[in-house]
Amino acid sequence: MNSQAPQYCRMDQTKKVAPVQFAVIGEWAPQSAYLQNLYPNLTAKDVEYLPGREFELIGSIRSRLNKTFDEVVQMIGEAAIAVK
DSSP states (O other): OOOSOOGGGSOOTTOOOOOOOOOOOSOHHHHHHHHHHHSTTOOTTTTOOOTTOHHHHHHHHHHHHTOOHHHHHHHHHHHHHHTO
């Protein structure tokens, strides 16, 4: 019996992925209000932002809306543009 995992189950440890840089640009209050108007099921807790905790913000929105990381980052970017 072969104890090795099938090839498709192994993680490729040779690929290095750069950490994603993300920052909230501009005032967050109007952006969060825009997102809550656009997505009524977002709660105030979901869009609560504290500097340095950007990934918690993205995680909250991701889980509430069942979106990917990239989709949430795009949504936040669009909100920043919309409220300018």
